[in-house]
Amino acid sequence: MHEPPEIHVEQLPGLVLGGFFDRAEIADAGVVDKHVDPAGNRDFKKSDFEWLGVIACLKNSGMPVKQIRQYIEWGMEGDDTLKQRLGVFETHRNAVLEKIAELQGYMNKIDDKIRYYKTAIAHGTTAVHAETDCVFTEAP
Incomplete structure (x- = not known):
């Protein structure tokens, strides 16, 4: 099977995470590949972009890093955490x-x-x- 080409995050307009990705230790959660090319650019596979899009959405809409990391951890755990992940989005929706x-x-x-x-x-x-x-005037 042919592996899709790697893409630099800089090639995706609208997906701006800057140093957030590293500061929040998102890569350490195992969600996406931690590969960095010789020029210092982080490379992502197409399969990483769904995660990155959700992370960017949560970050840009004001979710604290700690909660984003919790969501990621639950996502990595699988179907046993579906209700917790739904709760994350319902709570965050109300905050937004x-x-x-x-x-x-x-x-x-x-x-x-x-x-x-x-x-x-x-x-x-x-x-x-x-x-x-x-x-x-103030009410009496």
Whole structure:
């Protein structure tokens, strides 16, 4: 059987792990081959890319390294850990949804300020907002 060619991770746009891969000791978990070519580039086989894609997704969406390593360990253990791995993704999904909601709140504030400044620029002054500004008072 012919072995697929090795590919440098640098050849894959969007899969940016930088030094994370080594710092997190992902290679030591046995998920992917630890081969490094003479130029110092880590080589991966096509079979490694599913793992790398999942690892990059978890990392880039804010999962702590410790949890990523736990997920990898469970993955290497096989089908006995299917429920644990599902739990990892369900828990992380909830965390990502919370972060999205937080970011949406920030985006709303940014959009408000964009409207504020566009209106002020259109009228040549921020005084245009004096009539419409809300004044907040503390409840008794």
